[in-house]
Amino acid sequence: MLTKKTKYAIKALIALAGSEENKPMLIAEVAKQENLPKRFLESILLDLKRAKILNSKMGIGGGYFLMQNPAEIKVLEIIRILDGPIALYPCVSLNFYQKCEECKDELTCSIRRMMQKVRDASIDIMGNTSIEDLVNQPNIILDKKNSP
């Protein structure tokens, strides 16, 4: 499971990507538009700023705006900034590797290799999905069911 931080971040980026001419948006505007707790959103936007995804301006007419093209901002990257590892176990993580204490031999661990497959599949999907993709998705869904 991912944290709410990541979800809020993606929602905020979608909102910011929708700002005409990338005009700065107030934290409060973003919070209201996406129905997010304002004070919590503040720290999330700060994280995204530190990661050079966003930039901001203080004072009148200020606010947050994208520093990168929405097509370049990948969901994968956002998760890594707010949540950390993509992998389901730290020993399988590319960016946040940590050894398992109980593991006797990482190289022959069959669990690890299975988890690598899952990781790679996730990276493939999320690394190829940008904020632009999320904005541009056709808003029509024909069936209510979850696809299997």
Add this chain to the structure above:
Amino acid sequence: MLTKKTKYAIKALIALAGSEENKPMLIAEVAKQENLPKRFLESILLDLKRAKILNSKMGIGGGYFLMQNPAEIKVLEIIRILDGPIALYPCVSLNFYQKCEECKDELTCSIRRMMQKVRDASIDIMGNTSIEDLVNQPNIILDKKNSP
């Protein structure tokens, strides 16, 4: 990220699958063989018993043993028993669905649809990997690198 419970469960199942003629193994044996905290493992094995993956016998010659063929026990199922949802958000979960409070329209949520893809890819991999697969994996890995 998954919890250690799931990882310990899979390791325990691998150990039990290795028992000749499915002979009962003591909790202590499994714990020692897989390097797991014994007392914690107890509750994990109980969960697996309640889920009909394992069965047990008390007294001398007792212990835990598989109730299903290792080829039928899928990693997917084990995760759902010990960890719960496979999906990265509750609103995308097939078995543990929960609504997002902040979400305005689930049907047109583009984040949700992306997360469904990740979920389905994960289910595809883990639902087709059994304990037998993990046991039978060739123990040779040629390169130390994580595959990209």
Add this chain to the structure above:
DNA sequence: TTAAAGTCTATTAATTTAGTAGACAATTAT
């Protein structure tokens, strides 16, 4: 120079995780 905005530091309540402890119940050997 003042109002508007973001920024920084702290704190916190709730939840989850990863265990531990001890009494109890069932089974088998003697």
Add this chain to the structure above:
DNA sequence: ATAATTGTCTACTAAATTAATAGACTTTAA
């Protein structure tokens, strides 16, 4: 029978993480 063996049940807890909130501070523009 009964003692030894082995799993089961209930409760507790320490540490970490999550999801925030509060308040003082800084920067910018009118």
